[in-house]
Amino acid sequence: MDRVILHADMDAFFAACEVRERPELRGQPVVVGSPPGQRGVVAAASYEARKYGIHSAMPSREAGRRCPHAVFLPPNMRLYSRVSKDIFRIFERFSPLVEPVSVDEAFLDVTGAQRLFGDGPTIAAKLKATVKAETQLTVSVGVAPNKFLAKLASDMHKPDGLTVVPSEPTAIRAFLAPLPVGRVWGVGKVSEKILNRAGFQTIGDIQRSSPAHLERLLGHEAAQHLFALAHGEDARAVEVSWDEKSISREHTFLEDVSDVAVLEQTLGDLVEDVGRRLRKAGKYAGFARLKLRWKDFTTITRQLPLTPPRCDDFRLRAAAQELFAAQKLIAPVRLLGFGVGQLTLQSAGQLNLFEKPQHGEAASRAVDAIRKQFGPAAILSASAKLAPTDQKKTKPTKDKLPL
Numbered sequence: 001m002d003r004v005i006l007h008a009d010m011d012a013f014f015a016a017c018e019v020r021e022r023p024e025l026r027g028q029p030v031v032v033g034s035p036p037g038q039r040g041v042v043a044a045a046s047y048e049a050r051k052y053g054i055h056s057a058m059p060s061r062e063a064g065r066r067c068p069h070a071v072f073l074p075p076n077m078r079l080y081s082r083v084s085k086d087i088f089r090i091f092e093r094f095s096p097l098v099e100p101v102s103v104d105e106a107f108l109d110v111t112g113a114q115r116l117f118g119d120g121p122t123i124a125a126k127l128k129a130t131v132k133a134e135t136q137l138t139v140s141v142g143v144a145p146n147k148f149l150a151k152l153a154s155d156m157h158k159p160d161g162l163t164v165v166p167s168e169p170t171a172i173r174a175f176l177a178p179l180p181v182g183r184v185w186g187v188g189k190v191s192e193k194i195l196n197r198a199g200f201q202t203i204g205d206i207q208r209s210s211p212a213h214l215e216r217l218l219g220h221e222a223a224q225h226l227f228a229l230a231h232g233e234d235a236r237a238v239e240v241s242w243d244e245k246s247i248s249r250e251h252t253f254l255e256d257v258s259d260v261a262v263l264e265q266t267l268g269d270l271v272e273d274v275g276r277r278l279r280k281a282g283k284y285a286g287f288a289r290l291k292l293r294w295k296d297f298t299t300i301t302r303q304l305p306l307t308p309p310r311c312d313d314f315r316l317r318a319a320a321q322e323l324f325a326a327q328k329l330i331a332p333v334r335l336l337g338f339g340v341g342q343l344t345l346q347s348a349g350q351l352n353l354f355e356k357p358q359h360g361e362a363a364s365r366a367v368d369a370i371r372k373q374f375g376p377a378a379i380l381s382a383s384a385k386l387a388p389t390d391q392k393k394t395k396p397t398k399d400k401l402p403l
């Protein structure tokens with residue numbers, strides 16, 4: 001199946017947040033960063049300020065010279081991170097596969113969301129409309145078969161842009177051909193200079209070259225990378241980042257696996273590792289999450305609440321097994337992941353003196369201690385039969401997709 005990837009990038013994000021909070025600034029050149037009288041740089045500039053040639057990373061003094069009547073504001077990170085959360089919550093309604101690039105920018109793999117929301121351009125239009133309606137801010141979106149092209153596209157018609165890259169290889173090459181080589185992901189100032197000097201000005205020039213020729217200039221790896229990207233080929237997957245309030249591990253199989261025993265064994269190893277890290281961090285998890293990526297790169301995640309929050313292998317393993325058992329294996333598995341989230345420092349149950357101590361926690365900690373001293377093989381995996389049966393069965397919940 002052809003992938004459909006969106007790259008969504010908020011327009012002049014910091015400045016736009018400020019203007020939203022102070023409508024009297026609308027239409028004015030707004031600069032977020034150090035005041036012009038001080039050393040320091042511009043963090044963001046509104047589009048009105050950009051008309052004066054002001055851009056981020058420019059010394060504020062220079063910005064003040066270019067536009068003396070610009071409104072300079074100190075960065076208000078608390079505001080931006082609050083708005084950022086709202087935006088990511090909107091992104092996540094369109095796909096569970098959201099990879100944050102920065103506070104105001106993300107990749108979304110919406111391949112599997114098309115049945116619900118329509119094709120890529122339709123999803124992009126809905127995403128833009130939702131962001132606008134709920135945050136009063138604009139976002140530029142690129143729609144493409146991969147990350148490299150989507151990111152290129154989102155930048156092409158800013159602000160408030162929606163750019164769709166064709167999905168057919170010949171059309172992709174034609175789309176890329178006129179762009180300067182510096183637009184290729186990973187080509188920095190140095191490589192750009194080397195390429196320019198060797199006669200490569202546009203991505204089209206690279207397309208007409210050969211990997212062997214490029215290799216003499218840039219070395220094997222960079223040449224392969226550059227040649228593939230110049231043809232619009234980029235197999236990188238959208239990686240769901242498990243925020244810092246979560247702990248996870250995943251395993252990519254060398255060959256796609258459909259053997260349930262192999263998958264269960266691998267899952268058991270992932271669970272143990274996550275459990276050990278969870279206890280080492282002194283935390284308890286409020287949910288467990290299973291991640292499966294099929295052969296065709298579509299990925300699903302399923303999660304299950306842990307009430308009260310837990311940190312022992314017994315409960316984590318039981319949750320993993322429950323999630324795994326509830327999921328039909330519709331295709332060979334390429335990647336398996338397990339994680340926990342909603343981490344707290346103390347289990348709610350622990351606060352109540354009259355409650356039984358957590359089942360299995362002491363045992364899991366003892367295992368950790370022995371393994372630490374004698375190595376991982378000192379104790380074999382505890383049998384799944386040890387999983388406590390006093391837990392209420394909770395139905396796995398699908399990550400929410402619909403609006």
Ligand SMILES: [Mg+2]
Pocket residue numbers: 009010011012013104105
């Ligand atoms: Mg941005």
